[in-house]
Amino acid sequence: MDIGRLRALRELSIRKTMAAVAEALHVSPSAVSQQISLLEDEVGIRLVERRGRGVVMTPAGYQLVQRAERILIEVEAAKADIAELKSVVSGELRVAAFPSVAAAVIPEVVFDLAQRYPHLTIQFDEMEPAESVAALRSWQTDVAIIDDLNMPPGALDPNFETIFLMEDVFNVMVPNEHRLSGQPTVSLGELRDERWAIDTASDTYTKMLVEACQDVGFKPNIVSRCKGFEVTVALIRKGYGISIVPGLRASNDLDDVWVCRVVPEIRRRIFIAFRREEKRSPALQAFLARMAEKPPLS
Template identity: 75%
Template sequence: MDIGRLRALRELSIRKTMAAVAEALYVSPSAVSQQIALLEEELGISLIERRGRGVVLTLAGEQLVERTERILVELESARADIAELKSVVSGELRVAAFPSVAAALIPRVVHELLHLHPRLTIQFDEMEPAESLAALRSWQTDIAIIDDLNAPPEMLDRNIETIPLTQDVFNVMVSKDHRLAERPTVKLQELSGERWATDTASETYTRMLVDACQAAGFKPNIVARCKSFEVTIALIRQGYGISMLPGLRASHDLEDVWVCKVVPEIRRRISLAFRKGEKRSPAFQALVSQIIAHTRS
C-alpha cells in the first residue's frame, strides 16, 4: 500500500471533505479522490461513504486509519533515531503558533537558533491553536504552541504529547486619556458601561470575555469585531472602545495605550504539542530547549 494514499485517507478522517484534504496536501480535490479510489481498488473494499458534502469512513476505513497512525508514528520515530545517531542539529523543523505567543517568542527563539545551529532551518506558520493542532496531527507541522482555551486537553489524541510552558494572564487595554489610564488594576465589574472591541480570530476569546463579564454581573457592549490586532489597537488609541488582550501580547510593542491588570485574574495555560517519537531528535531538542528558556526567562 502506498504511504501517500494512506496519508490521504487519514487526512480525510480528520478534515471530512476532499477539498479540505486537497488544501492541506497541496493537491487538487480530484487527485485526493483518485488516491482514495486507487486504495479502495487495491484492497477490494469501500473505505468511505459520502454524506452530503462530506464523507465518513466505513469500518474498514476506520481500521485502516488506525493502522496508518501507527505506521506514521513509526516512520517519525525512525527519522528521530537516524537524527539522533547523526548527533548534528540540522535539517528543517516546522513550528506553528498563535499570534500573541508568536510575536513575543518566535523571533527571539529563531534568532538564537540561527546563531547556535546554522544548519538548522525553522519554518514558521502563524495558526490559531485548534488549526495548528490539526496541522500537527496531519504532519503539516512538527511543533504546535497551543493554549487550553482554544485547544483543550480533550482535543489531544493518543499520539500527541505536550510540555507545559507558562500561564498567561489577560489584561485590559484602554486609551491614554481613558478614565482608567494610570490605574495598575481594575475590577471587572467597573467595566460594565464600556464599549468593547474584540478579536474575532478566535471565537473562544470572545466567549471567554462574555462569560467573565456575565459572571461579574453585566453583558459587554461589543461595538467592534476585528480580524487583526492592528485594527483593534487603532480603535483603542482613538478612545472608541477598550479591549482585553493576553499578557504576552501586552509585554511589548504597545504605544499610546494603557494596559492594566484585571481583578479577578483571567488565565490560560500555554503548552508545546508534538507527535510521540520526535523528542529524541537533536534538532527537536534544540528548538524545544530554546522555547522553554525564552518562555520562562
C-alpha cells in the first residue's frame, strides 16, 4: 500500500474533512479525495462515509487507520535509524512553539544551529501547544514546545517523549504611570478594580487567569480581548488596561510599562516533545543539545 495514501487516510480520521486534511498536507482537497479513492480501489472496500460536510471511518477504515498508525511509526523509526548510521546532521527539522517561548528562544537557537550545521534546515512554525501536539501526532512537525498549562499530564500520546526545558513565572504588567508602578510585587487582590487587557490566543490561559482571580474573591473586568501580545501591550502602554503575562513575554525590552511578580505566584512548566522513535536522529539530537546549553530566561 502507498504510504502517502495511508497518511491521508489517517489524517482524515483525525481532521474529519477533506479540506482540513488538504491544508495539513499542503495539497488540494481534490488530491486528498483522489488518494482516498485510490486506496479504496486498492483494498476493494469502502473506507469512509460522508456525513454532512465531513466524513467518518467505516469499520474497515478504522481498522486500517490503526494499522497505518503502526506502519507510519515504523517508517519514521527507520528514517531515524538511517540518519543515525549516517551520523551527519543534515536535512530538515520541523519545530513548533508557542509565541512567548518562540520569541525568547527560537531565533538564537536556529541561528546557532545554522552556523554549526550548514546542511541542516530548521523549519519553524508558530503554534499554540494543543495545535503543535496535533501537528506532532500527524507528522506535520518533529518537535513541539509545550507547557503544562495547556497540555496537562496524561494528555500526550504514549509515543511521545518529553524533556523539561524551564519554568516560566507570570508577571503583572501595568503602565509606568499606574498607582502600582514601582512595586517589586503586586498581590492579585490589588487588581480587582482594574480593567484587563488579555491575549486570548490560548483559551487555557484565559481560563487560568479568571480562575486565579476568582480564587481571591473577584472576577476580572476584561475590557480588551486581543489575539496577540502586541495589541495587549499597546493598550497597557496607553493606560487602558493591565494584564498578567508570562515571564518570557516580559523578558523582552518593553518601554512605558512596569513589570513585576504577582502574588500568589503563578508558574508553568515548559517541555520539548518529540516522537520517541526519532530520538536517535542526529538533527533532533543537535537541537536538543543546543536547547540544553543555555537555559532560557525565566
